[in-house]
Amino acid sequence: MTVYRFTCVICPLSCSVEVEVEGDRIKEIRGFSCPRGKEWAVEEVLSPKRVVMTVIRVKGGKEPVVSVKTDSPIPKERIRELMSYLATLEVEAPISIGQVLIERPLGLETKVVATRSVEAV
Numbered sequence: 001m002t003v004y005r006f007t008c009v010i011c012p013l014s015c016s017v018e019v020e021v022e023g024d025r026i027k028e029i030r031g032f033s034c035p036r037g038k039e040w041a042v043e044e045v046l047s048p049k050r051v052v053m054t055v056i057r058v059k060g061g062k063e064p065v066v067s068v069k070t071d072s073p074i075p076k077e078r079i080r081e082l083m084s085y086l087a088t089l090e091v092e093a094p095i096s097i098g099q100v101l102i103e104r105p106l107g108l109e110t111k112v113v114a115t116r117s118v119e120a121v
């Protein structure tokens with residue numbers, strides 16, 4: 001049996017959650033104070049996801065790169081692949097904050113959006 005210990009990041013209460021796993025089955029979850037925390041802990045053990053933040057090179061902009069993030073968390077095991085892919089790209093200025101730069105990168109159910117604006121030169 002394996003016990004995973006997390007601090008729930010869903011709200012500022014930061015409950016300490018423990019998940020007992022036997023084989024590929026969750027046996028018990030303790031420490032959560034609400035259903036959202038329980039759901040998060042299950043996902044954290046079975047299929048952890050993260051929002052990805054990075055930069056993409058910019059062509060013809062006042063800045064050489066633009067900061068971006070995924071608009072939803074993606075599976076943790078795909079992060080490296082996505083980062084490598086984004087490192088190969090170049091987007092054209094002008095770019096507005098919130099602009100969707102890439103829809104469904106690598107077939108992922110997310111969008112890559114700009115987190116700042118870059119004016120054209």
Ligand code: SF4
Binds near residue numbers: 014035036037038
């Ligand atoms: S378990 Fe619920 S109350 Fe506790 S930190 Fe997570 S979301 Fe907040």
